[in-house]
Amino acid sequence: MSELQENLYRVYEKSLGKDLLEVKEEEKVPPEEGQVRLFFMTPPEFILVLKKEGDLNVIVPLTSYIQLAITNIYPPLIKWKGFRLVPLPFWVYANEKIIQKYSVPVFKLSNLEKIREYVKSARTKGIGKWREKFIKKVAERYKDLNLSSLIYEVMKAEEERKALVIEFPAALKERFESREEILLAAQPQNYLKGRDWLGVVENGVLFLYLPEEYSGKRIRISLGEEVIYEGEATALIKIENLPELPSYGFLEEELNVQVLGD
Numbered sequence: 001m002s003e004l005q006e007n008l009y010r011v012y013e014k015s016l017g018k019d020l021l022e023v024k025e026e027e028k029v030p031p032e033e034g035q036v037r038l039f040f041m042t043p044p045e046f047i048l049v050l051k052k053e054g055d056l057n058v059i060v061p062l063t064s065y066i067q068l069a070i071t072n073i074y075p076p077l078i079k080w081k082g083f084r085l086v087p088l089p090f091w092v093y094a095n096e097k098i099i100q101k102y103s104v105p106v107f108k109l110s111n112l113e114k115i116r117e118y119v120k121s122a123r124t125k126g127i128g129k130w131r132e133k134f135i136k137k138v139a140e141r142y143k144d145l146n147l148s149s150l151i152y153e154v155m156k157a158e159e160e161r162k163a164l165v166i167e168f169p170a171a172l173k174e175r176f177e178s179r180e181e182i183l184l185a186a187q188p189q190n191y192l193k194g195r196d197w198l199g200v201v202e203n204g205v206l207f208l209y210l211p212e213e214y215s216g217k218r219i220r221i222s223l224g225e226e227v228i229y230e231g232e233a234t235a236l237i238k239i240e241n242l243p244e245l246p247s248y249g250f251l252e253e254e255l256n257v258q259v260l261g262d
Helices: 002-015 096-102 113-121 129-141 147-159 170-177
Strands: 035-039 045-053 056-063 078-080 083-087 092-095 103-108 164-167 191-193 198-202 205-209 218-223 226-232 236-240 255-261
Touching: 002 129, 035 096, 045 083, 045 113, 056 096, 056 129, 083 113, 092 096, 096 103, 164 226
Parallel strands: 164 236
Antiparallel strands: 035 045, 035 103, 045 056, 056 083, 056 092, 078 083, 191 198, 198 205, 205 236, 218 226, 218 255
């Protein structure tokens, strides 16, 4: 089985190219929740539009390399015109215009719950060398389409301006470093979208980008029940000395920014 997985991985790896094919203007169609679209990478890949959040779309890559995509649980099988596809255990944030520019819809799924639950619960630790390499390689293909492509340059520009610097509380580091669900996260997640913030983790620093209208207002930043900052907001906040973790996706749910007043 390991030899088969290695051979499949080598075939997949050799097929990869860097070209993106743009869809003709008259063939561009806006994404909709539940659409399965063909994304014109090299080679083309299927993607599922799992959720729409304004101009951001949460998409899940699909693959026909089923033997390489099995995690700790068997992924839901999608059949269409002779294709047998399964979802990979991660999602990607992609801008509406990017999806329209490089992909077309091919069919639509009405029930997304099984796929949504699979992506949330699947784990890749201990599933085998070639499966882990495959999932990581596919994730790398989508890196530039992820939230990083939408906000990374904005944050770098903001860094030239005055940024508020906060230290991650040392007392909290050990607590997060020992949380099992973080240590077993399916895929590294450094590009984040909270309820009212965007973020990138780089070299132990969280670059937290707040809405422009928050600048100058009093805010409270809390992590779970712990308040880590209360005071005046800037458009960019740097939280330094983060614990070294395999994934920071938990911050999307647990890091909250609350406006206290002007």
